[in-house]
Amino acid sequence: MKYIVFxxxxxxxxxxxxxxxxxxxxxxxxxxxxILLYLNIALxxxxxxxxxxxxxxxxxxxxxxxxxxxxxxxxxxxxxxxxIIPGLIVYLVSVNFLSRSIESWxxxxxxxxxxGGLSLGQRALDTLLDDMENQAESMATxxxxxxxxxxxxxxxxxxxRSGIQDATLLSPSGRIMAVSSAxxxxxxxxxxxxxxxxxxxxxxxxxxxxxxxxxxxxxxxxPVNSQELTGETLILQLLQPVPKSLSNTAEAVQDVYxxxxxxxxxRNSIKDVFKLTLTLVLMLAMLSALAIAFVLxxxxxxxxTVLAEGTRTIADGNYSKMLPEHGNDELGVLVKSFNSMMRQxxxxxxxxxxxxxxxxxxxxxxxxxxxxxxSGVLAINRKGELRTFNLAAKDILGFNxxxxxxxxxSKIAVENSFLAEFxxxxxxxxxxxxxxxxxxxxxxxQLEVLGPSxxxxxxxxxxxxxxxxxxxxxxxxxxxxxxxxxxxxAAWGEVARRLAHEIKNPLTPIQLSAExxxxxxxxxxxxxxxxxxxxxxxxxxxxxxxxKSMVNKFSEYARAPSVSMKNIDLNQLIRDVSGLYEHSHAxxxxxxxxxxxxxxxDSTMLRQVLHNLMQNAQDALEGxxxxxxxxxxxxxxxxxxxxxxxxxxGFPEQILAHPYEPYVTTKAKGTGLGLAxxxxxxxxxxxxxxxxxxxxxxxxxxxxxxxKEALVELGAQKIDSKNKS
Amino acid sequence: xxxxxxxxxxxxFMMTCLLASASDHHVIIKSADLKSSGEAYILNADLExxxxxxxxxxxxxxxxxxFVYEFKLVSPRAFWFDKVVVKTRTRITVSYHALSRQYLVKxxxxxxxxxxxxxxxxxxxxxxxxxxxxxxLIEKGRGYQAILSMHLDDSRLPKAIQVEAIRSEDWHLASxxxxxxxxVKWLPEILNQ
Numbered sequence: 065m066k067y068i069v070f071x072x073x074x075x076x077x078x079x080x081x082x083x084x085x086x087x088x089x090x091x092x093x094x095x096x097x098x099i100l101l102y103l104n105i106a107l108x109x110x111x112x113x114x115x116x117x118x119x120x121x122x123x124x125x126x127x128x129x130x131x132x133x134x135x136x137x138x139x140x141x142x143x144x145x146x147x148i149i150p151g152l153i154v155y156l157v158s159v160n161f162l163s164r165s166i167e168s169w170x171x172x173x174x175x176x177x178x179x180g181g182l183s184l185g186q187r188a189l190d191t192l193l194d195d196m197e198n199q200a201e202s203m204a205t206x207x208x209x210x211x212x213x214x215x216x217x218x219x220x221x222x223x224x225r226s227g228i229q230d231a232t233l234l235s236p237s238g239r240i241m242a243v244s245s246a247x248x249x250x251x252x253x254x255x256x257x258x259x260x261x262x263x264x265x266x267x268x269x270x271x272x273x274x275x276x277x278x279x280x281x282x283x284x285x286x287p288v289n290s291q292e293l294t295g296e297t298l299i300l301q302l303l304q305p306v307p308k309s310l311s312n313t314a315e316a317v318q319d320v321y322x323x324x325x326x327x328x329x330x331r332n333s334i335k336d337v338f339k340l341t342l343t344l345v346l347m348l349a350m351l352s353a354l355a356i357a358f359v360l361x362x363x364x365x366x367x368x369t370v371l372a373e374g375t376r377t378i379a380d381g382n383y384s385k386m387l388p389e390h391g392n393d394e395l396g397v398l399v400k401s402f403n404s405m406m407r408q409x410x411x412x413x414x415x416x417x418x419x420x421x422x423x424x425x426x427x428x429x430x431x432x433x434x435x436x437x438x439s440g441v442l443a444i445n446r447k448g449e450l451r452t453f454n455l456a457a458k459d460i461l462g463f464n465x466x467x468x469x470x471x472x473x474s475k476i477a478v479e480n481s482f483l484a485e486f487x488x489x490x491x492x493x494x495x496x497x498x499x500x501x502x503x504x505x506x507x508x509x510q511l512e513v514l515g516p517s518x519x520x521x522x523x524x525x526x527x528x529x530x531x532x533x534x535x536x537x538x539x540x541x542x543x544x545x546x547x548x549x550x551x552x553x554a555a556w557g558e559v560a561r562r563l564a565h566e567i568k569n570p571l572t573p574i575q576l577s578a579e580x581x582x583x584x585x586x587x588x589x590x591x592x593x594x595x596x597x598x599x600x601x602x603x604x605x606x607x608x609x610x611x612k613s614m615v616n617k618f619s620e621y622a623r624a625p626s627v628s629m630k631n632i633d634l635n636q637l638i639r640d641v642s643g644l645y646e647h648s649h650a651x652x653x654x655x656x657x658x659x660x661x662x663x664x665x666d667s668t669m670l671r672q673v674l675h676n677l678m679q680n681a682q683d684a685l686e687g688x689x690x691x692x693x694x695x696x697x698x699x700x701x702x703x704x705x706x707x708x709x710x711x712x713x714g715f716p717e718q719i720l721a722h723p724y725e726p727y728v729t730t731k732a733k734g735t736g737l738g739l740a741x742x743x744x745x746x747x748x749x750x751x752x753x754x755x756x757x758x759x760x761x762x763x764x765x766x767x768x769x770x771x772k773e774a775l776v777e778l779g780a781q782k783i784d785s786k787n788k789s
Numbered sequence: 790x791x792x793x794x795x796x797x798x799x800x801x802f803m804m805t806c807l808l809a810s811a812s813d814h815h816v817i818i819k820s821a822d823l824k825s826s827g828e829a830y831i832l833n834a835d836l837e838x839x840x841x842x843x844x845x846x847x848x849x850x851x852x853x854x855x856f857v858y859e860f861k862l863v864s865p866r867a868f869w870f871d872k873v874v875v876k877t878r879t880r881i882t883v884s885y886h887a888l889s890r891q892y893l894v895k896x897x898x899x900x901x902x903x904x905x906x907x908x909x910x911x912x913x914x915x916x917x918x919x920x921x922x923x924x925x926l927i928e929k930g931r932g933y934q935a936i937l938s939m940h941l942d943d944s945r946l947p948k949a950i951q952v953e954a955i956r957s958e959d960w961h962l963a964s965x966x967x968x969x970x971x972x973v974k975w976l977p978e979i980l981n982q
């Protein structure tokens with residue numbers, strides 16, 4: 065584009081120069097005036113097309129909001145103004161001046177002078193011609209008197225005498241009869257035209273004639289009427305060049321006159337030529353200036369455009385793009401400083417990003433650690449609001465803590481009343497440490513909480529965070545219910561095992577001694593004594609048996625049973641066991657679920673559980689008027705529920721508080737181990753046991769056993785927690 | 790009706806103007822003929838020229854006006870442009886010699902002078918014995934077409950008038966092509982006669 069513009073401008077200059085030469089009437093270029101005119105017009109059109117194209121592309125870039133296009137437009141307008149306004153002024157002034165000055169060339173005086181000059185010349189020539197006509201007439205008269213043969217000699221004499229250059233005698237048809245010439249070189253005289261010949265037959269014809277290559281001549285034709293009877297009329301032609309001095313002057317005057325007339329005739333056209341030339345000059349100059357303005361403004365605005373582009377890339381967050389170098393001027397320096405600024409920014413940004421990543425990694429590490437911690441963690445800020453919590457906290461407390469985020473702890477206590485004590489303990493410690501500023505103070509407490517999933521024993525530790533870390537609080541708590549239970553179970557197991565061992569050892573010798581005593585003494589004693597002995601030994605034996613069975617139960621409780629899990633149909637198991645209670649004094653109702661998926665369990669254990677529950681119910685109904693036992697199975701989400709209820713007295717309050725403690729019983733003969741064993745077995749199956757009293761009276765024991773699918777999941781968790789404990 | 794009359798009157802006026810302007814200056818080639826003369830063919834033609842006011846005025850003011858006569862002999866070809874056998878021009882200049890008060894008509898070397906313009910124009914309207922081509926150029930068995938045209942050569946006018954000639958119709962003086970089939974014969978055929 066740039067080259068096209070400059071080329072057009074240069075071409076325009078050449079054409080304009082030629083055109084101005086042509087306008088100034090130079091012969092060489094004058095002939096090509098029209099061609100030049102057309103060429104100029106063509107060039108102007110080309111420039112118009114070029115500028116239209118440039119304007120269009122500029123408009124497009126403005127529309128597309130290309131950076132720098134508006135600046136470009138402003139510069140182009142400024143340049144165009146700078147070129148067009150002075151150009152127009154010069155143009156208008158020169159056009160006005162030209163038309164006025166051209167008009168001043170033509171005035172009446174000059175024209176009159178030229179006319180006078182011309183007519184002076186004409187008059188002079190006429191005088192010469194008159195003289196020559198007189199001479200011709202006298203020559204003709206002389207010739208007419210001469211006989212034909214002498215005519216040539218006479219003609220020659222006459223010519224010599226009169227000093228005329230050429231004298232020719234012609235026949236009326238134009239045939240040359242006789243010639244006499246002062247010029248030795250000319251063979252043939254200039255002959256008159258047919259018309260002239262015809263006219264000359266009757267009268268004298270005199271004319272001033274320009275003859276090509278020879279100049280201005282005076283030609284006189286006169287008829288020669290021969291005196292002879294047979295003689296035909298001849299025509300005498302006299303040819304005399306106009307004296308050089310006169311003819312030159314006259315021709316010069318005529319040339320000037322002609323030029324003047326020509327100019328005067330075409331004065332409007334001349335004005336038009338000048339106007340046209342000027343207009344073309346203006347147009348070409350303007351258009352070239354405009355086209356060059358486009359190129360220049362683009363050139364000037366390019367570094368700014370580049371800078372603006374750079375700024376935009378920075379705004380977009382891209383620091384890697386360097387701007388191209390741009391000369392050594394101020395703009396170049398600007399570009400250089402911009403580049404270095406961009407580099408620094410890029411470096412800073414990179415460092416920042418790295419820091420951010422490091423921070424993120426640390427955070428991620430912390431979060432992952434927190435999330436996989438089995439202890440619940442609550443972070444509390446200075447205002448006593450919950451900042452963060454981990455997954456374990458949610459699991460242990462049994463509800464979603466997310467809704468309480470950035471809210472005061474009291475709100476949790478209000479909405480979850482079972483946590484009131486837990487929260488209170490934390491808040492108390494919080495307030496204590498806040499007020500006293502005891503940074504190192506740490507609280508360690510164990511709390512019993514009655515959550516939705518039963519009683520939980522929580523071990524709570526609360527610590528104040530260092531002052532710079534938003535000086536809040538971290539509460540870490542563990543659910544130690546299972547652990548505490550396991551410890552208790554283990555203790556009881558140990559007691560039972562020892563007791564069984566200690567008690568069982570002397571039992572057999574006692575029994576054997578008693579039996580032996582009876583065997584040896586029964587014959588030696590009187591009937592009465594013998595009966596008494598028999599009664600006493602049988603009491604001893606039966607009591608020892610009872611003791612043995614009690615000890616066996618103890619050891620059973622203490623023994624860690626090996627569980628062998630199999631697919632079990634609970635309903636079928638109940639049906640099998642029900643056979644043993646057909647003759648029970650109580651009325652047993654079976655309400656079994658129609659669809660009961662298999663569960664994974666140890667059939668012996670479950671059978672034992674069922675026996676224990678049934679036995680308990682039967683024992684509880686001793687002496688009841690209308691004893692009734694209901695055995696019911698149902699499905700609850702992922703678990704099977706087995707419920708055994710009776711219409712007896714129900715559990716007394718003190719038992720409900722600790723129903724599974726060994727040796728807690730209401731029965732006269734009971735060991736208090738039944739429910740403890742049941743609970744142990746249910747726990748082996750990862751199940752739950754609930755003991756309640758019916759509203760209508762009587763006790764209800766429900767056992768919730770997870771289904772096979774749920775078991776897999778639960779098992780994994782339990783095994784984890786067991787391992788930990 | 791009245792309106793119609795007005796419109797028709799206006800059109801009549803316009804037509805008259807057009808005709809007037811058209812008849813003001815024109816060149817018509819009335820007849821042209823090729824004749825054999827010795828070794829060459831010569832052209833005789835008869836034209837009708839009306840110079841128009843502007844051109845006449847310019848001539849009277851001393852502007853030399855040049856007319857170009859162009860003769861072309863073409864041989865038509867079946868599937869191609871016609872073959873131009875001969876293309877020749879002659880120029881006749883008319884000018885006013887103020888000193889002698891005569892109109893000069895100049896055709897190559899020949900110059901004649903006339904008292905009045907109409908007389909001078911006779912030289913322009915009657916072309917005599919224009920030697921246009923050699924007889925030897927004619928080939929056997931070919932058809933030929935002769936084309937004659939004449940126009941005012943405005944490129945030889947003074948520049949100022951050239952500019953006027955560009956925009957003014959008055960200076961556009963040109964005939965249409967006069968086309969005819971000349972009776973030309975192959976050289977041996979003529980010799981045989």
